[in-house]
Amino acid sequence: MILGCDIGTALTKGVILAEGEYIFGTSVLTRANAERAFEDLLEAIRRERGFKLDDFKEVVITGWGEGRIRLPHRSEPTMKCIAQAAIWDLPSCRFALCLGAQQSSALILNDRGKVLDYRINDKCAAGAGRFLDIIFEALETTPEESADIARSADKKIAMSSQCAVFAESEVVSLVNDGESVANILEAIFRSLVSGVVALSKRLPIRGEIIVGGGLANNLRIVELLEEGLGKKVKVFRLGPSFIAAMGAALSVNGGVR
């Protein structure tokens, strides 16, 4: 069995493959401590499936926290992992997006899952999951509810989509002005997706698109993404958060194909 692990800034994800087949996946909170998160992940796997560390022939780690893990392991760059998982999920995929807690990335790949080029947006907080967490808290809603709430928006509010700091204070003003949570959420989502679309269009978009990363759990965001790109988008089948972890696992034996 192979354990692929993606230690992100928000969540630490693990995916288990046996004979190249997907067996199981789970995640734990990272809470700024990669070593402890990795331990928590192993513990969760043991609790839920009874697998121990020794059961894994290989442990492949990617993501922000990879460098902090002292246990001997293989490491794999995140972009490669995303591409590998994308092509495994959809052989016709030539474009992948990963919308994470702190970073959004877009990449183009060839038919063998090799990354040809990629662009990242890691310097703008308004495009990342962390920013949304803050907004959800301010609006007293949860990620799970937010998609439905946003869909019920009845007015288009223009957001100052340029800066997270400005956007946050704008939300406060809008709430004070009596604007509905639905309208505000929809506006925030549109603003965020606008940044992702701008990032994506810096590369040529050909073929099918796969999206991964925690933000893609929000179906309203995915809908808006499709609208913005003018193309259908497939959410990574194991759950978007698991895309890089799966890719890490797939990378053993030279990856897919």
Place this chain on the structure above:
Amino acid sequence: MKNNSSLIKYDYLRRLNVTCDLLRVALSSGAQTLPELVANWPQIKAELIKEHDEEYVQHLFELVFPEVAEALLNPKHLQPTIKFAIALKKYVLDLGKYLDEGKPVVYNWPTFTPEVWYAMGVVPVFPFEAFAGLLSGLYTDGLEAENDEAEKQGFAFHICSFTKGPIKAIEVGKLPKPDLIIKNSSPCDSSNLNYQYAAYVNKCPLLILDSPYYTNQRALKYYVQNVREMLEEGQKITGMKLDVDKLRYHCEISNRQMKYMYGLQRLRKEVPCPDPGMMRFLDFGTLVLCGHSDLVPAYLEQRYKEVKERHERGETFLPPGKKEIRTLWSWGWVANMFYLPHWLEETFGSTYMECQLSYLPEDITGFVDTTNLDTMLEGLARRSMNFVMHRTAMSYSDIWVNDFVTIARSHKVDVAIFGGNRACKHAWTLCKILSDALQEQLGIPTLVWEHDVCDKRFMPHSKIKELLTEFFTTVAQ
């Protein structure tokens, strides 16, 4: 040295002065590794305190980036850096003497080279941008304090730190107040307004060399006229007169510099690239000191000699077994991470092709014809119009894009990194055009990332290494 000497009074100048000797003595100590350098430090210090204050020297040594020290000790950098330090030291002593004689304090934007000023008997102060680059590249304290001062006053975080910090340094007494400032109107609003602010606040004249928006004969003629008028005004303001023979003397020196610069550029085309990338920043330093003394071409001659010999022996400075990844730096060097090219060479075999802070198109610029004043001014003007950070900025983005796509082809580039200074807005507008062209025409991927050229806090070195590691282990394989 007397305590009221300019080289003591003004901290930037003091630091520059000590830096020259620190580099020279430390690199000549026989140490080959960082631990050896640290072991040799007592002897090095003993040498340095013959001229400089002990506490100051000790403090400065402790501020040096260990990675930079380690990199400079590497044989591929060692001898040229010593020669650079020697050339810079002569300039610094000339500057100190000049200022102590109470002569006019002149700051000269580097894209018009300083031969004309030397020919007037003026020693311009080391440019703001050169200070920013050097101080943020060598020392861990950088210019953070001055940058923060400027931002407190209202200068946006994205105003270019090449200039923003040093002009504050004047206000806090770390640099002498200007009597005259000269600026090209290119490359950018950020530098232009910084210079206007400096002139206004220090109540001194600001002479503008207007960078024409085109690159044709009309533009050259116009620019030469600008140069003449600038010189006329400059001589009036400083009370110093331009001596044509002195100009010829300094132009002949800079012509020799250009000969080696062009030679190095040609050698960079070879496979494997025999020219170590970290020296690119020091090469820029020689452009800032263009024509100052014979010691400047001596540095470049050393550089050229080593690079040529390496090429002729078919050798590489890359670690054994490292496959060369020929890398186009499609923006430019990151001043605050001086050792970055070296880290890339050692870690990924990534060799430094060209960047817009290095590249001087030889066939277009040539050499200055030293026949008479007219030919010299025209030659200097022509060089300036095609200078680093000028040619690519003063006109349409087509120039930068075409220059770099052509270089990518001729130099057999594998990948590109557009590490863009966040302040450099005109560069950002062509980032997509350029990276698209490289991908579409040559299949070359580009890593696009942001930094602040002279402030390491915005994009810390560890993060830069992460980003580059991801890139070089992904697309560059």
Place this chain on the structure above:
Amino acid sequence: MQTASLKVAKQASPLEELLNLPLRSNNPYIQEWKAKGNKVIGYVCSYTPEELIYAIPGVGGTRIMPVRIGGVGCTHTEEADTLMYRYICTFTRSTLQLALDGEYNYLDGVVFNSCCEHMRRSYEFWRDLVRPKIITMVSVPRTCHSETEFRWYHEECINMMEEIGKVWGLNPLPDQLLNAVKTYNRYRQLMMEVYRLRALKKPKLTGSEAFKIMQAGFNLPKDLFNEKLEMALEELKARPGITDYRARVLLAGSYTDDPSLVDTIESTGALVVSDSLCTGRKFVDNLVDESSSDLVEAVARRYFSRITCPRMMEDPEERINFVKKLAKEAEVDGIIFQHITFCDIHNIENIIESEAIARAGIPTLKLEREYNAADTGRLKTRVQAFLEKIGK
């Protein structure tokens, strides 16, 4: 100049018309203008010598009308963001976005200037992606006190006329040039009258209204605009004047044509009684010398040597004195220096000017904003706090 007959509400007074003129191709006058075979050339910066465009005759009695390209009404800048990245001012991104969205398809040509770092690089995208029939650059030197610099600019102006003219084989005769010059001088004089009415103790119009008139001026043939403005001025003079305002402010800084910014400021009760903007007072400052025997040169001279935009690396003292003069004229209580995020020119110029003006005892506020700012709440709060601070 023919008087256009309007299909829209005929009972609207000239003032009402000017205050409610639709934008861009929704402007019925532009629609009518084009329907009659006349042409429209857009420009981006106040260093474009408009009258030289307006002077170019067409065939069949047609003309060419210059319009200033703005970004009002732009709600997103996605494509522009993709192309230009995020360190570019939102005005530049908005205008490019509108062009990419086809909002400027009614233009027959565009004139760019090398005005500022952001706008000048927009040129390449207009040239390659928007692809107007004519696109030309009038590059402007960064200093304006030398004859060498003036000659360059003068040549650029002549070149602009030639670039536009040569596409259709059109060149102005001397009397056509003179008519255009006279029309534009008249335009400036009338606009100065608007400034006078704004500066009264009981201003005849709000800053917001003044901005709308300014916008109308950018988007109507000047002869027609002059006619309407003359009548509108009579209507304004007949008003009793505004007395219930809290404070008188002057607006300075980055390019502003979005009335929404002025609206936000005036929603606090303040009145924007003057401005030193390149779309406002600086735009109409200084007349062309009609008596000159070389009118093209006279026009270039006027544009080149009037009060400078801080892109001109001249002594800021002149610009500071200009603001002081305006502040005194309009008896302002304070000056708001705004700059669009990433506008380096006004970020730093505002520091220079506001510090000098504060030393002269006039209260100042520095504001950073986006163009087409949506975060009006934040801006309003800042202005309110400023007014409270100065005891208004």
